[in-house]
Amino acid sequence: MAITGCCLVLFLCSHAAGNATLFYSTQLFQAYADQLHSHPLIVSVFSKGLFLIFAVHAITGSLLFLQNRKARGQGYKIQTRAVKNSQASSTMIYSGLLILLFALIHTAVVSFGDHGKIGITISELFDSFFVSIFYLIAFIGLALHLSHGFWSMLQTFGVNHPRYNKLISRLTYVVPVFFLLIFSAIPLLFLFGTGQ
Amino acid sequence: MELKSNVPAGPLADKWDNHRFSSKLVNPANRRKYKAIVVGTGLAGASASATLAEQGYDVSTFCIQDSPRRAHSIAAQGGINAAKNYQNDGDSIYRLFYDTIKGGDFRSREANVYRLAQVSNNIIDQCVAQGVPFAREYGGTLANRSFGGAQVSRTFYARGQTGQQLLLGAYSALSRQIKAAKVTMHTRQEMMELVLVDGTARGIVTRDIISGKLTSHSADVVILATGGYGNAYFLSTNAMASNVTAAWRAHKKGAGFANPCFVQIHPTCIPVHGSYQSKLTLMSESLRNDGRVWVPKKPGDTRKPASIPEEERDYYLENKYPSFGNLVPRDVASRNAKEQCDAGKGVGSTQLAVYLDFAEAIRRDGEATILKKYGNLFQMYEKITDSNPLDEPMMIYPAVHYTMGGLWVDYNLMTTIPGLFAIGECNFSDHGANRLGASALMQGLADGYFIIGNTIANYLGSTPLDAVDTEHPQFPQAEKQVQDRIAKLLKNSEGGPEGKITVDDIHKELGLLLWDHCGMSRDKEGLEKALTELPAIQEKFWKHVYIPGSGEELNQSLERAGRLADFLEFAEIMIRDALAREESCGCHLREESQTEENEAKRDDNNYSHVAVWEYQGESKEPTLHKEELSFENVTPSQRSYK
Amino acid sequence: MTTKSIDLSLEIWRQKDSKATGDFETYTLQNISTDMSFLEMLDVLNENLTREGRDPVAFDHDCREGICGMCGAVVNGIAHGPEPETTLCQLHMRHFNSGDTLVIEPFRSRAFPIMKDLITDRSALDRIIQAGGYVSVNTGGAPDGNAIPIPSTTAELAMDAASCIGCGACVASCPNGAAMLFTGAKISQLSLLSQGQPERKERAMAMVTAMDKEGFGNCTNERECEAVCPKGISIRNIAIMNREYVKASVLG
Structure with missing residues (x-):
C-alpha cells in the first residue's frame, strides 16, 4: 500500500504541475498536452504503469479491508474510537472508492477524449455546475484520503522519529491541503467564470 | 521426620564449589530421559524450567494464569541485589551474606545464604545478556541504588518495574525452550495433588481451569515454585490467585513446613479504605529515602495535615532511631506504625494510616528532582487515592507482603519428600525471620538459574528410580x-x-x-x-x-x-x-x-532453630521438629537501629 | 479525596463457554463507592449474583496493580475503559457518574477466542514471543554485566518498549485486530540493545510471520492501540518493526 501510495503521490505532483498551466490559459494547457502526446512511447508506458499502480493500490486496499474486517471478528456493541480525529483513517476504504469512481469517470472523459482539443473539453466540462461539484467532492475525498495516507505511508516505511515527527505532522496537513487547493482551483475558476 | 540439612563440609566460601564437585552428574545424552515437572512460572519457576530444558531434561511446566508471564514476581518494583561492588563502596559477597543473615535476624542457614550472595553476581550477568533493560549511567555502565536501608548501593533496577523486567527475561528464556519443544507448557492449570510412589514424588494431578478436567502427570522430579501464602490474610499485596494449595498438598503428603509464622508486613502500602477492598497496593520502599514518616502528637487529631504545625507532629521513626531514621528495616517500620495507630494517633478516615511527607524533600531538592525519582509512584498513588503527594502527605499503612516461611528444604532445595524440590518464595531457605528489600528477586533467580540444575543432577545421578507413568495406581x-x-x-x-x-x-x-x-x-x-x-x-x-x-x-x-x-x-x-x-x-x-x-x-538460647511442622492426619495435632541453626562464621548480635 | 456512592446499570456480555453464542445481560448496582476499582465493582456484582443463586460473571484478573496484564475488558467501546494509560484494575469508579450505563464486553478479535463471559484466550501473543522474542543465551557463561555498555538513553528507549504488559488491549481496540504494537514493542526493545543484534533479522522475520499465522489483522495506522495502551507504548515501535522487517526481508 505504502509503495503504490508513494508512486501515486508522485503522480499527483506531476499531474498538479501539468494542471497548473491551466491557471495561465487553456491554450498553454493545450500546448502542454500536445507536447506530452508528441512522445507516445512515454505516454503509453506511464499511463499503463499508472494504471497498474493504481489497480494494485485499489485492489490490495480492498483486500486488506476485507481481511482486516475478518480479523476483527465480531464488532463491539458500542462503536467508538479512543483516537480523536480518526475520521480520515477510519474512512480510507470509502474515500478510496470515491477516488476510484472519480478516476474512472475522469479518465473516460478526459484521457479517452480527443487529445487534440483537450483544452476545450476541459472548459466545456466545467461549464456544467454538477460536474464541477462532483470534481470538488472528489478532491475533498482525495484530501481526506491523503491526510491519513501520507502519514501512514511514512509510518509504514518506518519513518517515525522524535526529531522529524513535528515536520511530519505538519506535512500531514500541508500535503492534502496543497493538492486540494491546486486541483479544486480549476473547477472553481471555471465555475466562477474566470477560467479561459 | 528427619531434618538433614546436607550442608557440605569445608570453609563457608568453598562449600558450594565443594558441593558441586562432589555432586553426581547426569550424562548430557541421558538427560532427555528424565522428566521434570515445574509448577509455577514466576522468577524461580520460569528460570528453572528454562535452565533445566537448556541442560537437556524433558520439562513440563504448569501455571495457573493464561500465560507464564503473569506470575506475581512481575509486580516487584524496587530492584535486585547483587554483590558486584560496581560502586566501589565496600560491598562484597561476604557483606551481602552478612547483611542478609543479619537482616533475617539470624534465623536462616549460613551456607544457603552465603551461596545466595555468591551467585547473585551471575544473575545480573545472565539478565543483562537476555536483554533486560536495567537502568544505566550516562557512560553506559549499570546503575545502582541503595535500597531498604542498605549502606552500600548494590541494588540493580529497571525503573519501578524490576520484577516485571526480570520475569520477562526468564519468560523469554522459557519461551525459547517452549519453541524448541524442550518444555511442554500447560497454562490455566492448577495443581491439585502431589503423587507419591514408594514415598518419592513422582507426579501431580492438575485441574484445567477452563474445562474442569483433571489430568495426571508423571515425572522423575517435581519442583514447586508456587510462591507464598500471604493471601491467608485475605488482604495482602499478593496477586488474587496466589495461594498455598500446592505447598499445602505437599505438606499433607509428608513435606515439612518451616517457620509458617514468618510473614513480612511491608510498611509502605496504601491504607485500606473499605470493606469491599480486594487487595492492598504496595508503594516502593524507596519512598522512605526522601519521605518523612509522622503522626500528630495528639491522639484523635483530625485536622488536615497542612494545618498541624511542626511542633505538634511526631516524627516517631527519626526520634526513636536517630541513626537510621526513616530507613529502619521493614519490620521495625511496620511495628511502629501499628504502635502509633493503636495509641489513637492514626490518620485518615479509618485512623489506620500514618503520613509519609515529601514537603521537606521538595523544599530541599525541588519538585522536579523528587518527581524524577518518584514520579511514577506518585502517579500510581494518585490514581488509587485521588490525592497528589506533592500537595499533601501520602498516607501509608503496613500490609502483608511476603512470606519467609515455606516448605522446609535442605541445602539441595529438596523437601523432606525425596524428589520434591521447592524454590523461590515457596521454600523457607534464605531470608530467616525477615527479608531485606530487593532480595526476593535475587533468591528466586538464584534458585532457578544457578542452584536447582546442579542439585537435581545430583539427585537423579544418585537415586535409582523405577519407570513410573500415570497408569500407576x-x-x-x-x-x-x-x-x-x-x-x-x-x-x-x-x-x-x-x-x-x-x-x-x-x-x-x-x-x-x-x-x-x-x-x-x-x-x-x-x-x-x-x-x-x-x-x-x-x-x-x-x-x-x-x-x-x-x-x-x-x-x-x-x-x-x-x-x-x-x-x-x-x-x-x-x-x-x-x-x-x-x-x-x-x-x-x-x-x-x-x-x-x-x-x-x-x-538465641531457646529458639535458634528452624521450626518444622509435620502433618499427622485429619484433626490431629501437627508435630513440631527443630533444625538447630549453628553459626560458625557470624556471631548473632541483637539488631539495633538506634 | 471525596467518597461518593453511585448507582449503575451494567450491560455485560455473558457467554457460557467457547462454543456457546453469547448475549448481553443487564444488571443494576446500587451504592457503589467511588473509591472502588472497576474490578472491585465487579466483585460486588458477583457477590450479589452468588447470593441470588445466579452465575457470577467470569473475568480474568490477578495482580490488581496494573502490571500483570491479566485483566481487561472493553468498557463503553474503549479497551480498559475511559482513563488513558490505565488498566481495568486501576480504573476507579470516581470516573463514572450515578445513573451511568456501562456496556462491558470482552476483548474481541479473531485471534482471541472467548472462553467464558469476559475471559478470552490470548495465547496467540505467547506464540509470537516464542517465535523469536528472546536473545538465545543459555544460563551460565554470560559476560560481566558491565562488559556490555548501553547508553542510558538507549536503555530508556528499550525500557519504554519493554514495559508492555501483554494485556492485548492493542489487539482488542484495533479496528483490524492487529497485534503490531505488541510485536513491535518486543522487536524494537531487542533491536535497540546490543544483546539483540546477532538475531536481529531472524527475529523480525520470525515474529512477523508468527503474527500473521495467528490470524491477527494488518496495520493501517489507526493509532487506536497507542491510545488505549495502559503503558503508553508508542506506535514508533511499529515503525521500528516495519524498518526491521523491510531490512530483513529486502536486504536479507
Missing part, C-alpha cells in the same frame, strides 16, 4: 481424592443460596482473625484465642459455603473455595508456630519478649 487414586474433595466443596450448594455465605465472606473472616492475632505483633493470649476460634470458621466454611455452578466448567468461585479450604487448614500451623516461638525475631514480635525499650528481644 497412585495416580487414579490421587485423582479420586481430588474429585471427592471438589464434590465435598460443592455438596452444600445443591439447595441454593438461602442461608448460605460466599467464599469471600469466610475468607475475610479468616483474614481478620489472622491479622488481629497473628499479624504484626502476637501474644500468647491472642494466639490461643485464634486457635480456639479457627475451628468454628472451618466448620462454617464446610457447612455453609455456597458455590454456584459445577466442577466441570470454568468456575472461579470453586477455584477460590478450593484455595480457601487449604488456607483454613494451613492457618492452624501458622498460629501454632507463632505460639511455639516465644521470642521476638525479625517480623515475629511476641509481646512477651521485648526489651525495656519495647524493642524485639531474641532468645
